Amino acid sequence: MIHLSAITRTFHMGDQVVHALSDINLHIASGEYVSIMGPSGSGKSTLLNIIGLLDRPDSGRYELDDRLITDLPETEQAQIRREKIGFVFQSFHLIPRLTAAENIELPLVLSGIPPEQRQIRVNEALQAFELKQRASHRPAELSGGQRQRVAIARATIMRPSVILADEPTGNLDHQIGAEVMALLENLHHGGTTLIVVTHDRELGARAHRQIAMRDGKILTDQTDDAG
């Protein structure tokens, strides 16, 4: 479903040119569980941002579900993000003045779904992520694990086909991190494509397909036979 060919992305830092991605070719099938690993500055986050349509490549083709994405106008890219992609961030990125339920509801609001339907779906999500008791709490009143659960609930409320997680456990202790990973993997078992960016080898090893990156290039791309 995800098809990247000859993707390059360069940044200008002062008068220095940084090749964040150079000539990336990658195919990810629907329902895969992929981890992208590498040291910081290897281009893994940039790759994730391009897959998630937050960033545009300087050259190359990106097809999502057999549709050429690269040249789509901003509004249509936003619509694809809304409907097909769910983001999970290291720092959760919850809106501090909104309650847990309101944070989860946001993508539905952006999609213009009527309030009654929103209510039903948010309640389901709260139930599914065991956040019922915390629905009216603001992020500041939640633990790290709870915050990331809210973020995952928000990422999945639109039932996207791809979940992109950028260091999802980076701000959590080991045990809570494992719980969060279990949640994400659970989504994968439900058929969602899961792409996790991490520099944690242990975490990366849980994925069925492991991509290692360095200096904007794909170093290795292994698929576990067991997966």
Added chain:
Amino acid sequence: MTLADTLQTSFKTVVSYRVRSLLIILAMALGVAAVVVLTALGDGARQYVINQFSSIGTNLLVVLPGRAETSGSFLGAVLGQTPRDLTLKDAQLLGRLPQVRRYAPLNVGAAELSGANRLREVTVLGSNADLIPIRHMKLAQGGFLAHGTERNAQIVLGAKIANEFFPRSQAIGQRVRLGDSRFIVSGVLAAQGESMGFNTDEIVIIPIDYAQAMFNTTSLFRILIEAKSHNVIEPAKQAILAALKQSHDGEEDITVITQDVILSTFDRILHTMTLAVAGIAAISLIVAGILVMNVMLVAVNQRTAEIGLLKAIGATSRDIRRLFFAEAVWLSFAGAILGFLLGQSGSLMLRLAYPQLPAWAPAWASIAGILVALITGVLACLWPASQAARLDAVKALSKR
């Protein structure tokens, strides 16, 4: 994102930044309140002057000798002619015009009033009985120089004069001496205070021919005319000019001032003044608008990560622009409404403090104040909102 959701979401934002929102709303409100109160003051002053004028009389025309206009002909000057005086005959002639309801000839002078062992200098008006209704004066007691009997040696005293000369006794029927003539007090004016700089409490009124004899003149100072209705003021003016031209051997040597002309001049001046004051107040609204812009720019900066997140979960640039825009609209709207209420209560306090000043803000000023507040608020937000919409999502998300 639907409009209702946009409005609701931005409303929640406004409410959650309570202190910040209150301060902007207050700034906006003060601007609007200033427009409302200052225009109320200006328009109140205008109304006050109009009221003062109509207290002098309604449908009033004033005839005065001499021509106030420059004319090309200086024949009169060559022949050594001076403008003809207005006479009592002229006044009676005007009184017979069909457009005229009543007339009062007027002479003004000063004389010494004595009686009851007291003495003082007073302003003397010589006129007839119609002066009272024409000038909207009221009598506290007694009567005025009876119609058609202007030769009676009667005198009407101003309220203060009557009180000074006869503090403990009935003034009516008392004998007084004015200059060298003797008069019987026939009436006392009601206290009216100052009106157009002329204090009717400190005058005395005597029949016109006594006044003319006393001041040794045959001419009149003014003739006051009351037209039959508002509509015939202009025809009456033309008729007066024509009649006096005829009786003055074809010379147009008088001036007729209508109250309307004076009124509309004052009206114009004070209206312009009100506009000017409203303009000055509007500047404070623009200042408030710039404050809104500043605060919204800060908000965009503060909420960079949030904007990045909104983009990541599928908000379009348009959604983001509209969210910030709606926030500014809420702030300006609340400011405008609060300012309107503040302004109205300010005007109310003005009216309570100065009952004679009808300090009502004109509708146009209130509407303009509210509109200017909304427009500046919205304009001030265009730039910050587009800044927010243009943010690069990746950079925005990486900022914490």
